[in-house]
Structures are given as structure tokens and as C-alpha cells.
Amino acid sequence: MGSARSMLMLFSRAARGSMAKAAAYRGDFIVGLVVALLFEFLTPLATILIYRSSAMTGFPGWKMEEVLVLQAVFLISRGIAFPLFFGLVWVVFESVREGRFELILLRPRSPLLVALSQGLDMPGFVRLLGGLALLLWSAGRMGGIQARSILPFLLMLGLSALTLFSCALFMAGSLFVWVGNSRVSELLDSILLFAQYPGSIFSSGLQLVLAAVVPVSMVALFPAEVLLGRPDALVLPGIGASLAFFALGLGFWNFMRGKYAGAGG
């Protein structure tokens, strides 16, 4: 109980710190936020252009609004996971490069927890608005979403956030050895590209890999299909894969953290 309260206090202080940092350069922060929201709409914009220019035939078995629901789910999942978990990557990136990760290791808390709290990006949650707006708009054009889909969808969304957290653990863990690799995020971006389109466009072998090996389909495709009321046959292996992926991510983080040598200090 005491430990939970102390953890809550740690995150609440980190949240206040994150807001204060954003307030220091308000103008730049607001422009940055607007840009982040605009960036969110790039893939949906490409989807709309693709459907418009192909006389709305687009992707086999998917109406444009359904693809937009999938992309909205991706944005929502990222809008939750990035502000919560991905600051970890940059905290590790900077502290390992500068040789001051010891300061995190010395604290009387789990290093993962401390690094997560230091990387918390409270204003980043505003990006969720883009995903929610797109979801409301595209679901509205489809005539709404069935109420019974919402609870399973929320459960899938939780797994989606967990999958992204696992990615953050792999990325951050790699930075203990791959010191100062600022392009590690591009690797994630290139993998997540596969999460933003219907599974039906990929070959069946690749669909299986994306569902059961590296559970990229759990990030948006499976939750979106549940929300649309037509769950995928691969969803069960996908759930298992995302839990295993998380366990692997955690193991990787712990293993790589043990390799930290403080070389930059």
C-alpha cells in the first residue's frame, strides 16, 4: 500500500515537472503540439487520397471508414503509450551517453520506474485528441459502433499499450550497448508502419509473423477489428504473442541494464 502511494507520488511529481517544462517555452510547445496533431493525420490523409484516386475500391475487404477506424485506434494507442512509456527511451539515451545512468541506479526505487517517471510526457496526451476525433468522425460515418464491442476493445487497447511498452523496453535496453543511437526510433517507426494498414494487404506469411511473432497487429489491427465487430482468427495467438513479447522485453531490459558500464562518465 505504502509502496503504491510512493509510486503514485513519484509519478505525480514527474507529471508536474513535465508540465512545468512545457510551460517554459509555451510558444514553441504549442506549435510543436499543433504539428504533432497534424502529423497524426498524415497516414489517414494518405488513405483518403488512395481511396479517392482508386474510385473508393482501396484495400480489399475494407471500406475507407473502416481503415480510418483502424488508423484512429493506432493513434489512440500511440497517444496513450508514447507519453507514458517512450520518454524512457530518451532518458536512457541521454543518461547512458553522458555516463550518468548511475544517478538512476542509485535511487531507492526500481531503475525502470525512475526512468519511466523521468520520461513522463504529460502534454503528450493531447495527441490522443487526434485519434479520438478521427475515431468519432469515421465511426459516425459508418453509423456508429456497437456498444457490446466497447469492453473487449478496451481490453485489446490495454494489450496494444502493453505491446508498445515492450517495444520501448527493447529500444531502451538496446541503448545500454548501442550508445547514442538517435535513430533507434526510426526502427520502431518502420515496424509500426505495418500496424497502420489492414492485415489483408499483406501476404499470409507476413500476417502470421505480424500476429504471432512480433505482435505488431496487436497495436491497432486486432483492437480495431474487435471494435468493428469482426475479430480476426489470429487474435488469440496474437494475445499470447503480445504477453510473451512483454515478458521478453522486460527480460531484455534487465539483461541489458546489467551490461551498463558507465563508459561516458
Add this chain to the structure above:
Amino acid sequence: MLMTIVVGPAFFLVQYFIWKAVYASRSLVAGFSLDQMLRYYGTSTIIYYLTMDFADWNLQMHIRSGSFLAFMLRPLSHRFYALSQKVGHRALGFLFEFLPVWIMFALLFRIVILPASWAWGLLSIALAFLMMFLLNYSVGILAFWLVRTDGIRSLFRLFRDVLAGSLVPLGLFPLPLQWVVFFLPFQFATYVPVQVFMGGYRLAGISLSLPAIVGIQAAAVLAMWGVTELLWRSGIRRYTGVGA
């Protein structure tokens, strides 16, 4: 830099699947066949390795940190220094990004990307190299007015990439927007060199021969150089080197 070998082909692989799916039910989209569409993305990917730079980030970092002062004491213009830096950086990019990805496209996707006309193709890439530099450098100059330029640089990058045809070919845009894009400098950084590479230019219903569009590209680069010069002269007066 070697990260590009993974990232570039992964991006292209997604485009490959997207367009294979779209073309399953039709043979032409916005006047492009499937082969042309894949070539468009392949060409735009590898041309980017030759033209990209961080001139905006570098300049704003020097201005913000005060280290720009050292450049004012040197007997050469910072713009020339930054351009030379880009030449060196992209020479490495040619070896470690362009060539490996070109080979991967040829081996994995059977797409051999060669210019329809070597002379016009290379000239157009050289002009795109300069245009990208001048566009980014102009945004870097804004740091003379603004303390932090992260937001404005991101906003600019967003518009630059969308309006240059990196997201989708500009021919997929609605016609009125194609007209707007036709008069903006961004297309000269990506869309124009890609189209020249592929052997013909078409936008907003206008078709131009290779010499005509490369000539326009050269004029646009010259105009952009003028814009950079004006911005520089006006911005340099504001520099106080407070951070030094």
C-alpha cells in the same frame, strides 16, 4: 547511417503491399501503373538519401547556443560552410545509404532505378540537393528571431514532405491543390527530380519536357537562394551572441 538499410526498405515494403492491394482491382491510379507507382516510391526513397540534410537544426543550434559567434570570425560564409558540410555528409550517404538501398531494391523487389536521361536526371538531383539545402537553411535562419525553433521546424518539415510528394505522388492530390503545389518550391526537392528520373513531368494537368522542368527547377533554386540571402541579411543584424 547503416540504420537506413533497414528503415528505407521497410517503408518501401509497406508501400509495395499497399499499392499491390490497391491495384488488385484496377490497372491505373492517377495515371500511374503499378510499376510506375512502385518506381515513384523507390526513386523518391533513394533520391532522399542524396538530398536530405540537417542544415536547419545545425544553424539554429549554433545560434541558440551562441557557438555561432565562432563562425562570424571565420573568413568564409556560414552558408558555404553548411553546404560543404552537406556535400561531405551526403557523399557518405551515397556510399552507405544510396548504394546499399539501390542494390536491395534491385535484388529484393526487382526494381532497377536508373534515370530515363542521365544528364537531366543528374542535373535535377543536383538542383534538388541545393533546393533542399536552401529550404532547410532558411528555416534555420529563423532562429535569429525565435529562441527555440523545434516547433516551427517540425511544422515546416511536415508541409515540406507532404507538398514535395514524399507522402503520396502529387498527382493524387485534388486538382486545385495540385495547382497550389505547382507554384510552391517544395516539389523541386522531391517530386520534380523523381519525375525527371522517370522520364516525364506532369502536375495539375500540365506536362513539361525534361529541359523545361529542369530549367524551371534551376530558376526556383535561384529564387530560393535570393530568399535565403534576404532572410540572412535581415536576421544577422539581430544576432547578439547572448549564449556564448
